[in-house]
Each structure stands twice: as structure tokens, then as C-alpha cells.
Amino acid sequence: MVEIRFHGRGGQGAVVASNILAAACFIEGKYVQAFPAFGVERRGAPVEAYIRIDDRKIHLRTNVYTPDHVVVLDPTLIEVVDVTRGLKPGATLLLNTDKLPNAYPRFTSFRVATVDASRIALRHRLGSRTHPIVNTAILGAFARVTGLVSVDAVCEAIQEEVPSHHEANIAAAREAYETVVLPEAPAEAAP
Numbered sequence: 793m794v795e796i797r798f799h800g801r802g803g804q805g806a807v808v809a810s811n812i813l814a815a816a817c818f819i820e821g822k823y824v825q826a827f828p829a830f831g832v833e834r835r836g837a838p839v840e841a842y843i844r845i846d847d848r849k850i851h852l853r854t855n856v857y858t859p860d861h862v863v864v865l866d867p868t869l870i871e872v873v874d875v876t877r878g879l880k881p882g883a884t885l886l887l888n889t890d891k892l893p894n895a896y897p898r899f900t901s902f903r904v905a906t907v908d909a910s911r912i913a914l915r916h917r918l919g920s921r922t923h924p925i926v927n928t929a930i931l932g933a934f935a936r937v938t939g940l941v942s943v944d945a946v947c948e949a950i951q952e953e954v955p956s957h958h959e960a961n962i963a964a965a966r967e968a969y970e971t972v973v974l975p976e977a978p979a980e981a982a983p
Contacts, residue, residue, distance in 0.1 A: 794940060795856040798841040799875050800865035805927030808953070809865070810841035813931055815949035816941045817845045825850045838873050845940060861938055864888060865909070865926050876902065884975075886937055888926050893975055907933035907972040909964075916960040916967075928954065932965030933972035943969045 796813070800806030807828040814826035825844040842856040858878045867889040869875060876885065876899065885902040889895075890911065893904040909929035919925035928950055935943045947962045954961050 793844055793846040793850065793852075794861070795859045796843045796845070796861045796863065797856050797859040797879075798843075798863045798865065799869050799873060800839050800841070800927075801869070802837045802839050803923060804839075804865045805925050806839050806865050807841045809863070809927035809931055810843045812928070812946070812949045812953045813934070813941065814843055814845075815953050816931070816935075816945040817843075819945045819948055820941060822846065823848060823850050825852075829855060838869060859883065861886065861934070861940075863930055863934055865930055867891075870896075884937055886930065886934055886972075888930055892973055903937075903975040905933065905937045905972055905975050907968050909933065909968055912964050912967050912971070916964045918957065918960055918964055928961040929964040929968040932968035935965075936969045936972050937974060 798806040798810050810826040814824040817824045823846045827842055829840040844850050858880055861884040862875055862879050863886045864875050865888050867887055881901050883902055885899055886905045888909040889906050890908040891906060893906050896904050909926035910924045912929040913919055913924035913926045931946050932943055935941050935946050946965050950961045951958050
């Protein structure tokens with residue numbers, strides 16, 4: 793079973809992102825489970841959403857405590873929330889930021905990947921200049937970084953799950969898929 797935790801702020805689409813990812817994995821024949829966790833329910837408040845993916849039925853009904861992947865939609869959250877809480881060593885941490893992965897030395901025990909999903913969302917007019925909606929872009933990057941789901945399945949799920957602006961959301965996902973900065977492969981030991 794693969795477990796994923798999304799971190800975002802209310803209104804950014806973290807919950808919708810987990811639902812779209814679940815739909816994409818379902819399209820590819822996986823069993824999925826997606827659900828949110830809310831604290832204070834207001835726009836801008838930290839939000840977590842979870843997803844489980846497996847080849848077998850999922851019977852577990854708890855929050856995700858030791859995720860295999862963490863996706864952060866708002867880079868300011870890394871200063872106020874422990875986004876790596878329970879994250880397995882060597883696991884993937886995908887950040888929405890204009891910085892390169894090596895700009896985060898405190899996360900060296902994880903595979904850090906970065907994508908400027910905010911810029912991509914703005915280019916495709918998703919959300920507003922002050923509140924870009926980055927969820928579909930981050931899913932395109934997630935597909936590339938993890939290989940758990942194809943970008944085509946993500947785009948099909950966007951078409952099914954997102955109520956409007958299908959073309960712009962699909963274009964954002966595909967652009968993020970192409971522009972995500974992947975973690976460097978570990979250096980091979982010299983013989």
C-alpha cells in the first residue's frame with residue numbers, strides 16, 4: 793500500500809487534488825481511498841488530505857501517519873507545519889516552489905522535488921494572482937516524480953472531477969509534468 797499526505801491551505805484545492813489523484817489511480821485499476829482532515833475550517837487555514845493506493849481492497853480506516861510521499865501546495869507551510877512528520881526516510885517530498893530541491897538542506901533524508909505550480913497556475917489563469925489554484929499542476933508533477941500514475945490518467949481524472957476550465961487544468965498538469973525538478977540520483981560509490 794502507498795500512502796500520501798497533501799498539505800495545503802483552505803481554498804488551494806488540496807482536498808480536490810487528493811480526490812483527482814484517487815480518480816486517476818482508479819482509472820488505472822487501483823483501489824483507492826481519499827479523505828481530508830480539517831482543523832479550523834476557513835480559507836487559508838492549514839489543511840491535510842490523505843490518499844491510499846493499493847492493488848488490493850483497502851480496509852484501513854485511519855489517518856495517514858507514515859506517508860510514502862508528501863505533497864506541499866503552499867511553501868509557507870514548511871515554516872509553520874511539520875510537513876515531514878512521519879515521512880519515511882528516503883520518501884518523496886514534492887514542494888510547490890520556484891526554488892531548486894537543493895535549497896532545502898534540512899530535508900536531505902528525503903527525495904525532494906520542486907515545481908513552480910503557482911507560476912504554472914497563473915499562466916493558465918487558474919485562480920487569481922493572489923490565490924492561484926495549484927492542485928492540478930501539482931498532480932502533473934506528482935505523476936512524473938513518483939511514477940505511481942500516468943499523466944494521461946491524471947488528465948482524464950481532471951476532465952471527470954473538475955467542474956470547469958478543463959483545458960487549462962489539463963495544460964497545467966502537463967506543463968508541471970514536464971517542468972518538475974526531480975531529485976538528483978544518489979552518487980554511485982566508486983569501486
